Amino acid sequence: MDEIKRQPGSLELAFLGDTIYDYFIRRHLLVEGGSMKTLQNAASRRVCAHAQSEVLACIEEKLTQEEKDVVRRARNTKQHPPKNADPAEYQRATGLEALLGWLSIRKDTARIEEIMLLAVQKTDEINKKEI
Numbered sequence: 001m002d003e004i005k006r007q008p009g010s011l012e013l014a015f016l017g018d019t020i021y022d023y024f025i026r027r028h029l030l031v032e033g034g035s036m037k038t039l040q041n042a043a044s045r046r047v048c049a050h051a052q053s054e055v056l057a058c059i060e061e062k063l064t065q066e067e068k069d070v071v072r073r074a075r076n077t078k079q080h081p082p083k084n085a086d087p088a089e090y091q092r093a094t095g096l097e098a099l100l101g102w103l104s105i106r107k108d109t110a111r112i113e114e115i116m117l118l119a120v121q122k123t124d125e126i127n128k129k130e131i
Contacts, residue, residue, distance in 0.1 A: 010074035011094070013101030020100045022047050024116040025123065046123035049085045052093035054126055055119040062118070067099055074098030 008016075025046045029039050045051065056071065063071065074095040081090035096119075103112045 008101070008105065010070075010077040010098045011079065013070070013099075013105070014074055014094045014097035015101065016104055017097030017100030017102070020104055020112060021052065021097060021116070021119070024112075024120065028120045042127065045127055049081070049089045049093040051123050051126055052096050053086075053089040055122045056092045056096040058122045059115060059118050063099075067102075070099050070102045071095035 022043075026039075026043055029042050029046075034042065060068070060071075072095070074097070075091045077094065079091070079094065081087050100112060100115065103109075103115070
């Protein structure tokens with residue numbers, strides 16, 4: 001695989017982390033089972049900025065200082081959230097995604113698994129409240 005020539009920026013890390021987050025959520029939902037329509041609806045509710053912001057709030061106290069710094073830098077990056085997204089939630093979601101991207105670049109799959117286990121538990125909890 002190609003080596004990265006320079007340290008990626010926060011939004012580049014979030015670009016990668018978004019895919020990682022989505023993959024883990026979809027994998028969890030597929031194991032749980034359901035029709036394509038229910039899987040797609042469940043994924044949409046769990047991968048949105050609101051849910052990711054909630055996940056970050058849940059795991060923030062468990063992050064190392066270095067991980068918190070990655071999240072903080074990403075949250076503070078100038079970006080333009082979609083019109084339907086709350087800007088604060090979108091910034092926090094970007095922080096979580098950047099953290100996952102950063103961990104991936106560092107090849108820390110054990111930590112990604114640990115964080116995503118907590119994320120899956122939290123999004124399941126959020127989904128049960130919304131039903």
